[in-house]
Amino acid sequence: MFQRVSSRTSRVSLLRTRAAVITVGLGASVALGAGVAAAADAPSAAPAAGIVQAQSVVQAKAAKVTVVEQAKVQAAAKKAAAKKATAKKAAAKKKISWIDPVRKYTLTASFNQAGSLWHAKHSGQDFAVPSGTPVMAAHGGTVVKAGGNGGGDGPAYGNAIVIKHGGGTYSQYAHLSRIDVRVGQIVKTGQRIALSGDTGNTTGPHLHFEIRTTPNYGSAIDPVKFLRAKGVHV
Incomplete structure (x- = not known):
């Protein structure tokens, strides 16, 4: 058990x-x-x-x-x-490298206008301004004429300046009361070169302005048409 x-x-x-x-x-x-x-x-x-x-x-x-x-x-x-x-x-x-030669003007006698005041036809464009108005180079270049007797172009122009530009182009400024540049001087666009006046053959104070293909009288072209083609509002 x-x-x-x-x-x-x-x-x-x-x-x-x-x-x-x-x-x-x-x-x-x-x-x-x-x-x-x-x-x-x-x-x-x-x-x-x-x-x-x-x-x-x-x-x-x-x-x-x-x-x-x-x-x-x-x-x-x-x-x-x-x-x-x-x-x-x-x-x-x-x-706009070209400018008006004077400011605040009135256009009077125009290019190629006929009349008894000129030997042939008017060779430039007249800008009516008071005597003593600053005249500026319409474009940069070299002064090739400056003085009385139209700078050599004749007594009808009075005191005058001619500037040579590039491309066979010249500008002329006439009937001046004072000339502020000399032959051979290089000027810039807009530079004051003279004062407007009443010298030479005029009926009142104004600036006579020309565009030429040579520095001498007889080679002028329409300055207003030329300036407008350059963008100037004449």
């Missing part, structure tokens, strides 16, 4: 021991599996963070390049606009 009970007790203890071992084993397996899973997940998080960081660096560089490129484009556009404005200004200046 005692042996049977003992044998039964031994069996129960053995079963309990086996159950405990299995339980411990299962727990270890679960723990080990969780560890393995955690170990498996841990490395994947690090590369993901690295990729995000790399993308951020690339995006930052791209943004920086974009800003630089935009600055270059804006600078190029600004330079082109400035160049265009300069060219436009130069063209405008070139277009």
